[in-house]
Amino acid sequence: MSTHERTITIRDAINEALFEEMERDDQVFLMGEDIGVAGGVFKVTSGLLERYGPNRVIDTPIAEAGIVGLAVGAAMTGMHPVVEIMFCDFTTLASDQIINQAAKLRYMTGGQCAVPLVIRTTMGAGRRTAAQHSQSLHAWFAHIPGIKVVLPSTPADAKGLLKSAIRDNNPVIFFEDKMMYNQKGPVPKGEYTIPIGEAHVYRSGMDATVICTSSMLYPSLEAADRLKEEGIHIEIIDLRTIKPLDERTLIKSAQKTGHVLVVDEGYQSFGVTAEIAARITEGAFDYLDEPVRRLGAADVPVPFAPALEDMTIPSADQIYSVIKTMVS
Amino acid sequence: MGSKESVLPPAAELTDDKLLEMYYAMVRGRRLDERMWVLHRQGKVAFHISGIGHEATQVGAAFTIRQGHDWVYPYYRDIAMVLALGMTPRMLMLGLFGKKEAVSSGGRQMPEHFSYRPSKLVTISSPVGTQIAQAPGTAFASKIKGSDEVTVVCFGEGTTSQGDFHEGLNWASIHKLPVIFLCQNNQYAISEPINVEMAVGHVSDRAKGYNMAGVSVDGNDVLATYDAMREAMARARHGEGPTLVEAITYRPVPHSSDDDDRTYRSREEVEAWKKKDPILNFEKLLYKRGVLDDAKKAEIEAKVMAEVNDATDYAINAPYPAAEEALYPVYGPLPG
Ligand SMILES: Cc1ncc(C[n+]2csc(CCOP(=O)(O)OP(=O)(O)O)c2C)c(N)n1
Ligand SMILES: [Mg+2]
Numbered sequence: 001m002s003t004h005e006r007t008i009t010i011r012d013a014i015n016e017a018l019f020e021e022m023e024r025d026d027q028v029f030l031m032g033e034d035i036g037v038a039g040g041v042f043k044v045t046s047g048l049l050e051r052y053g054p055n056r057v058i059d060t061p062i063a064e065a066g067i068v069g070l071a072v073g074a075a076m077t078g079m080h081p082v083v084e085i086m087f088c089d090f091t092t093l094a095s096d097q098i099i100n101q102a103a104k105l106r107y108m109t110g111g112q113c114a115v116p117l118v119i120r121t122t123m124g125a126g127r128r129t130a131a132q133h134s135q136s137l138h139a140w141f142a143h144i145p146g147i148k149v150v151l152p153s154t155p156a157d158a159k160g161l162l163k164s165a166i167r168d169n170n171p172v173i174f175f176e177d178k179m180m181y182n183q184k185g186p187v188p189k190g191e192y193t194i195p196i197g198e199a200h201v202y203r204s205g206m207d208a209t210v211i212c213t214s215s216m217l218y219p220s221l222e223a224a225d226r227l228k229e230e231g232i233h234i235e236i237i238d239l240r241t242i243k244p245l246d247e248r249t250l251i252k253s254a255q256k257t258g259h260v261l262v263v264d265e266g267y268q269s270f271g272v273t274a275e276i277a278a279r280i281t282e283g284a285f286d287y288l289d290e291p292v293r294r295l296g297a298a299d300v301p302v303p304f305a306p307a308l309e310d311m312t313i314p315s316a317d318q319i320y321s322v323i324k325t326m327v328s
Numbered sequence: 329m330g331s332k333e334s335v336l337p338p339a340a341e342l343t344d345d346k347l348l349e350m351y352y353a354m355v356r357g358r359r360l361d362e363r364m365w366v367l368h369r370q371g372k373v374a375f376h377i378s379g380i381g382h383e384a385t386q387v388g389a390a391f392t393i394r395q396g397h398d399w400v401y402p403y404y405r406d407i408a409m410v411l412a413l414g415m416t417p418r419m420l421m422l423g424l425f426g427k428k429e430a431v432s433s434g435g436r437q438m439p440e441h442f443s444y445r446p447s448k449l450v451t452i453s454s455p456v457g458t459q460i461a462q463a464p465g466t467a468f469a470s471k472i473k474g475s476d477e478v479t480v481v482c483f484g485e486g487t488t489s490q491g492d493f494h495e496g497l498n499w500a501s502i503h504k505l506p507v508i509f510l511c512q513n514n515q516y517a518i519s520e521p522i523n524v525e526m527a528v529g530h531v532s533d534r535a536k537g538y539n540m541a542g543v544s545v546d547g548n549d550v551l552a553t554y555d556a557m558r559e560a561m562a563r564a565r566h567g568e569g570p571t572l573v574e575a576i577t578y579r580p581v582p583h584s585s586d587d588d589d590r591t592y593r594s595r596e597e598v599e600a601w602k603k604k605d606p607i608l609n610f611e612k613l614l615y616k617r618g619v620l621d622d623a624k625k626a627e628i629e630a631k632v633m634a635e636v637n638d639a640t641d642y643a644i645n646a647p648y649p650a651a652e653e654a655l656y657p658v659y660g661p662l663p664g
Contacts, residue, residue: 037592038519061489061525062456062517090455093490128374128426130438132454300658305426305435306374308654 004189011181013155014044014120017162018082020191022052025080028166029056031067032084032120041086042122042181064093068119072102075117080166085121088137088175102171103146117171118162123151124177124215124265125313131301134309136265138213139272141173142243148196149243151175153217155185157240160194168196177215177265199246201253205233207327208259211250211276213239216263216314223319232327242272250276251283258289259326263314268296293322336392336558339551344619350391350550351614352628354383354607357408359632360417363640364424364439368585372644373424377440377584379405381548384606385512385575387412388553392561393480399448399466401459401481404440405512405579409482414447417639428649435649457483457490460509464500464570467507471567478564479507485574486517486525488534497572501538504569508560511572512547514579519592535572547575548606551613577606 008016022028030048032040036059039046049057060067064085071081085091091098102115125134142149148170152158158176165172202217203224212220217238224234235253239246254260260280264272273294280292298312342350361380368376379386386409393400395413402410407420415431422430424439432443432451443451450466453459463481470477487493488511500507511531515522528534535542541563545556553575560571578601582589589598614620 033517034519039591041518041586059520059524061520062486063489063491065491066489093455093458128438130436130441130454133438298654300655301436303436303654304433304438305649307648307651308426308435311651311654 005186006189007184008155008187009181010152010155010158010176010183010185011042011044013159013187014162014176015046015048017159017166018045018048019051021163021166022048022056027078028080028082029058029074030082030084031058031060031071033060033062033086035059035084040084042178044120044176044181045084064090065097068094068097068102071117072097072105072115075102075115076105076113078116080116080118082118082120082166085119087133087178088121088123089132089135091119091121091137098141098147098171098173099144103144106170107146114169115171116169118165118168118174119171120162120174120176122178123175124179125297125302125309126179128304128306128309130304134302136175136214136297138173138175138242139266139270139275142272142275146171147243148172148241149175150196150241151177151214152240153177153180153214153238155183156187157194157200157238159187160192161196161240163193164196167193172196175214180215194240197241197244197246199249200238200240201249202236202238203234205235205257207233207257208261208323209235209237209253209257210261210263210319210323211237211239211253212263213242213272214265216265219314219316220263220319222316223323226316226320227323232323234323245275245279247279247283250280254280254284254292255287258287259323260288261293261295261319261322261326263295263319265297265313267299268294269299271296290326293326295319295322336561338558339555342551346391347614347617347619348624348628350387351610351620352632353387353390353412354408354550354610355628356411356417356632356635357383357386358607359636360411360420360639361407363636365581365585367424367640373439375439375585376424377404378579378581379407381514381578381580381601381606382406382512383408384550384610385510385547385553385577388550389480389510389557389575391554392557393478396447398477399450399463399470399479401450401463401479402442402452403456403482403484403512404452405484406442406482407440410442410444410447410449413449415442415444415449417635418642419444421639421643422646425643425646426648427643427646428653429646434653436654456487457492459483460487460490460496461492463507463509464496464503464505467500467505467570468503470506471503476565477506478561480510481507482510482512484517485511485513485515485522485531486520488531489525497534497538497540497570500570501540504567506564506567507570508557508564509570509572510557511574513574513576516579516583516593518583518587521593530574532572532574540570540572542572542574544574544576547577548604548609550606550610578604580605
């Protein structure tokens, strides 16, 4: 680690990004349930109310459609609202405002109006909170033209990408895995951003490619470490953004290794893994030694009991064994 | 439809036995809930969300509901209510652990997301407020079928900011549906006090906007809640339309096992409300009336603790579901 870095959690990295962007631009303001006095149910917005006051850090009524609607209305005037929706499961309540309004206003007005809005929300299972608090619904929004979808997996990426999202002139949905807030990692000191739409080759390797999103980076790394001991070298690509998608980086890697596994925590059917498999098949078909493999969440509502929940999410063991069958 | 039982006596005319039943129901909810907190602190369960402080509201309401006849959409704090409506401590404990035998879902649904078909208890929705839109639909079905079932839906005051609340009340009033909207106003939505949630002084004020009956009642007074609900029941049962009942109470514990309430309210405030504890309130009244004495109280406590201990042991020893059970029932079988 260089002297220009320090180790902080994803929670703190996001908190820093919010502080810095609110300091930089007084058009940035925050809205959400319990984000002010309590600093957010996941404590991501701690200290911001004290610093920026109740006009810029707003504890809202429980009304997701209203919160996003209000944010859209303010964004159209050039303000930069950053909204927190506690769980992405609750974005459904605001879905008209997101899908029919925020995403389409620029287009429907022939470019006369922009909606520079960020929705921060949480994804991911593993917290034992069952069917309506544990989903990973990022693929839904990536389906809609007009929205950008970002899902970082490290503190440095979380900070740099959130800053880019806030500066973006389009609606961006920013997914934070609720099980990763305490994940630590190196973060540069001082000002930096990470562009939306660039995947990150987290580790290079020759034998197979694992393309992953958000928290799926960690079981992928664990599986890759085990495989390395057996002399199998995995290239790991963290997507970081699914819309826009960094197709070039993915295709290049697929052409190099010829074996690709995609791991994502959304439901497997009709999700991120399917889209990536299709793009790679189109872009690297002649280089592939076998079909693109996929691991997503089981196509069931996320259950509560630990043993049930665990079996619905891709694990390091599963990633390991799928890769073994691919390269042997 | 026989609706004789729907003519309940007012609280002032309840028999001593009935009053003791109510007291027992409140203590039962409280003690089971306290044990659930302990199990969470011991790291034995992942999550708990509590109904402590709401017992008077819940028991007062439950005693006006015809168990197994009326439909109930409880919410996550309704431990004392669902116990009074036929669920057992064992059922709730099994649900807390997510054990296979848990009647509400066999370990699939979160704790305190009760559902129990024999008592017509519909499962809790984690996204709050959605059931306020559904309840008038259930009441509409009862009306079309010519049944005198009443539907009761419970929620907190913070939830009345959701669009579904307004849509549900509007519908219910247009069609004069047999539904009761029971708001358990405990002054907070997680960290947010009521003045951040709404501009009206009372949740029940919102009823006017829908030309619907609306009442506010001391939710720490079991008999007052009973009377308010009894009146709303009679109105619904006789085709005279819905009521919004606001029971004013307090949550003396954190929002859930994930919450630290010291970040948003003073200890003095909490202590002041604890003096108005609904169980202590009722106890005083029962002592004064000579319905309860020390011996009777000890007997009830002992009976409740035996049930709580039994439920705890039973749930701890019960098996978890097998992992494959996660995969069904997502769809029902094909018809025919
Ligand atoms: C749609 C939705 N938004 C947010 C939440 C998170 N949440 C859970 S309980 C709660 C507070 C509800 O407050 P209130 O309605 O007053 O009920 P109380 O918990 O106080 O009994 C919130 C915001 C949720 N479950 N659903
Ligand atoms: Mg409340």
